[in-house]
Amino acid sequence: MSDNSQIVEFFKNQTIFITGGNGLVGKLILEKLLRTCWDLKKIYLLMRPKKGKSPEQRFSDLFTNPCFESIKGKNFKSKVVLICGDCNQPGLGINSEDVDILKKETTCIFHIAANVNFLQTIKEASYIVSCTKEMIKLAKEMANLKVFAYVSTAYSNCLNRHIREEIYAPPIKAEEFLDLVNSCNEDDLENTFLPYLKNFPNNYVFSKCLSEDLIKSSTTGIPTAIIRPAIITNTIKEPIPGYTDNYYGVIGVVAGAYIGIIRCFYTKKGKRLDLVPADVVSNCILAATWKTANSKSLTVYNCVGKKILLEKLINLVTPLYEEFPSTKYLWYTDFTLTESKFLYNVSSLWYLSLAHVVDFVSSRFGKSYGSREWTFDENNFMNLWFKMGDTDRRMFPFHSKTIPWHQYLLDCALGIRLYLLQDPISTLSKGKAKLKILRGLHYAFVGFIILCCLRICRTFARKIILMLQQ
Numbered sequence: 468m469s470d471n472s473q474i475v476e477f478f479k480n481q482t483i484f485i486t487g488g489n490g491l492v493g494k495l496i497l498e499k500l501l502r503t504c505w506d507l508k509k510i511y512l513l514m515r516p517k518k519g520k521s522p523e524q525r526f527s528d529l530f531t532n533p534c535f536e537s538i539k540g541k542n543f544k545s546k547v548v549l550i551c552g553d554c555n556q557p558g559l560g561i562n563s564e565d566v567d568i569l570k571k572e573t574t575c576i577f578h579i580a581a582n583v584n585f586l587q588t589i590k591e592a593s594y595i596v597s598c599t600k601e602m603i604k605l606a607k608e609m610a611n612l613k614v615f616a617y618v619s620t621a622y623s624n625c626l627n628r629h630i631r632e633e634i635y636a637p638p639i640k641a642e643e644f645l646d647l648v649n650s651c652n653e654d655d656l657e658n659t660f661l662p663y664l665k666n667f668p669n670n671y672v673f674s675k676c677l678s679e680d681l682i683k684s685s686t687t688g689i690p691t692a693i694i695r696p697a698i699i700t701n702t703i704k705e706p707i708p709g710y711t712d713n714y715y716g717v718i719g720v721v722a723g724a725y726i727g728i729i730r731c732f733y734t735k736k737g738k739r740l741d742l743v744p745a746d747v748v749s750n751c752i753l754a755a756t757w758k759t760a761n762s763k764s765l766t767v768y769n770c771v772g773k774k775i776l777l778e779k780l781i782n783l784v785t786p787l788y789e790e791f792p793s794t795k796y797l798w799y800t801d802f803t804l805t806e807s808k809f810l811y812n813v814s815s816l817w818y819l820s821l822a823h824v825v826d827f828v829s830s831r832f833g834k835s836y837g838s839r840e841w842t843f844d845e846n847n848f849m850n851l852w853f854k855m856g857d858t859d860r861r862m863f864p865f866h867s868k869t870i871p872w873h874q875y876l877l878d879c880a881l882g883i884r885l886y887l888l889q890d891p892i893s894t895l896s897k898g899k900a901k902l903k904i905l906r907g908l909h910y911a912f913v914g915f916i917i918l919c920c921l922r923i924c925r926t927f928a929r930k931i932i933l934m935l936q937q
């Protein structure tokens with residue numbers, strides 16, 4: 468099957484350095500490379516310690532993820548080598564021996580790592596920029612580098628309503644931004660950057676915008692691809708349909724609604740979200756890498772899939788909450804979209820503090836993407852598809868027309884239960900029993916609140932009648 472795949476041919480004997488290789492997109496790239504491009508030479512994977520676990524432990528745990536099930540028998544640990552480091556540290560926190568190895572051997576870079584949190588402070592988001600700067604510095608010293616692939620976001624230039632496949636001038640240059648971050652008191656940072664951040668929905672996209680400009684101005688001579696995915700959702704097919712392990716963005720909102728802690732989502736009705744399945748993104752990154760090595764210039768790919776009405780998405784997946792109830796439910800699922808800030812606030816109050824916290828997160832998603840809409844140029848993205856041979860299109864599909872969207876969205880809902888909530892299908896009968904109890908409790912609670920309201924109204928009415936009689 469892979470006989471005449473140009474992409475597979477390209478990756479033969481390549482040594483790849485990946486940051487963010489244990490994230491959703493990174494894992495899919497890693498798995499796909501190991502499954503379909505076995506003749507590559509080596510993959511170096513940057514990992515940091517986290518939540519009390521060393522990089523070595525995390526590296527070992529990584530391959531127990533269901534995402535790697537299809538390559539279980541292969542001795543892939545002989546191909547994948549851990550590089551201990553941290554993108555938040557100077558020099559990426561990599562020791563000098565490993566730096567030397569990377570400089571000598573790396574032929575392709577996939578710089579994917581980023582903290583995809585819309586609530587991070589400007590200081591936290593600044594690491595996205597400083598680590599890109601460190602990566603470019605390292606890339607320039609790599610004697611055999613063929614491609615630098617950077618994963619950005621389709622919303623890095625969201626101040627514009629139509630987004631072309633080019634780098635836009637940022638409100639402040641990356642170098643100046645980093646100097647200010649390093650020289651300012653942390654408490655003053657948000658105020659210092661207020662004029663620049665104006666209109667950016669969050670610090671995350673702002674720092675992606677600066678990183679893109681940094682790449683444009685400092686990678687001259689290095690064949691570079693910037694891949695800008697829209698909102699990344701579960702996989703369509705590879706390595707398993709509906710796979711995800713990421714709570715960010717729309718997946719987090721659907722998952723929160725699924726287990727009953729997000730009750731109400733504030734958005735403008737009729738607005739559509741640009742969703743792109745995670746395996747479309749990983750295939751596009753691999754294809755863009757192959758193409759960029761042959762083109763030797765900087766190319767931006769707006770990797771956008773399909774516009775889907777949020778209402779449609781919710782209407783499609785909500786019945787599945789009843790069909791495949793989870794044992795992880797915290798409350799009965801009863802989810803509404805609203806355009807009314809008042810109703811949204813009442814709903815948040817109604818469902819107590821936990822819902823409040825989660826609704827706050829979902830409201831930030833809503834502020835970022837739920838109430839705005841963009842259009843995107845896709846010429847480079849589509850040209851890439853048309854340049855690929857038939858075998859590559861079969862092996863690395865990313866054209867949105869090839870996606871069975873209706874079935875896909877149903878797989879997403881089930882995938883959230885199976886992979887994100889880690890609730891296997893064998894617990895279905897327990898889930899159904901729990902749903903029954905929660906439904907009873909929910910309606911009892913609603914009935915109780917209505918009764919209380921009626922009593923309060925009756926007391927008021929009596930007081931008013933008494934006052935009028937006096």
Ligand SMILES: NC(=O)c1ccc[n+]([C@@H]2O[C@H](COP(=O)([O-])OP(=O)(O)OC[C@H]3O[C@@H](n4cnc5c(N)ncnc54)[C@H](OP(=O)(O)O)[C@@H]3O)[C@@H](O)[C@H]2O)c1
Binds near residue numbers: 514517552
């Ligand atoms: N998810 C989306 O909807 C979306 C949309 C558009 C673009 N993107 C972009 O796509 C890329 C991949 O996103 P994803 O969905 O795969 O996110 P993800 O699952 O959260 O993965 C993020 C990866 O970055 C790594 N990382 C973060 N900070 C790091 C640090 N200081 N040092 C080393 N590694 C660090 C994480 O490692 P740890 O496990 O150590 O934290 C993880 O491997 C990101 O660049 C993101 O900006 C995502």
